[in-house]
Amino acid sequence: MLFLVDAMLGNIAKKLRVLGFDSEYFSNIDDSKLIEKAKNENRIIISRDHHLIERAIKHNILLVYITKENEIEQFLEILKITHLQLDEISGDSARCTKCNSLTSKISKLELENKIPQGVLEYNEKFWKCVGCHQIYWEGTHIKNLQEFVRKIKLKS
Ligand SMILES: [Zn+2]
Known part of the structure; x- marks a missing residue:
């Protein structure tokens, strides 16, 4: 869809x-x-x-x-x-919020010195947009949305 x-x-x-x-x-x-x-x-x-x-x-x-x-x-x-299904929220299937492109997993090693050290320390999984190269981690875009989806499910 x-x-x-x-x-x-x-x-x-x-x-x-x-x-x-x-x-x-x-x-x-x-x-x-x-x-x-x-x-x-x-x-x-x-x-x-x-x-x-x-x-x-x-x-x-x-x-x-x-x-x-x-x-x-x-x-x-x-x-x-x-009738969208909202069951799964995962960084692996998420698209880039900036440009709508797919994102792919990227290892921590590749991100050394490219994002704040604290972010690297406190997160395990990272993704990179294949279009605009924006970096994502779970704290940024997954957790807020999980809460949003939980509220939707309570109402639907
Ligand atoms: Zn992008």
Whole structure:
């Protein structure tokens, strides 16, 4: 399942990426281009812009219309339409929050002098984005999301 998240929902795009879902996001793109991209790449549009939603419907694009303000409730709206499974949160399947690329495991030795010593000492697993080379470790993006997913499960 591939997503295209509209400019107003950057936080949702980031969370979907950590959960391992391919989610394109552009802070500045016009609606026609967005619709074309969704069509060409078979992406589900996630948006809270009703003008965009109306256009997407005319083009028969699958979509999730976000109406809530709260992020947990917004996620519940997504789950209701897409039936995404949120069981596994792992650095191995997470995508880069910055560019949506896949990440791959990287050994501590390769990171010597490249990230703060304290981070190296207190973490065992590291990943590197294959696209923009951003480095990730569990403390950064996995643990916060585990808590978020736990809250969603309590509500769903
Ligand atoms: Zn990246």
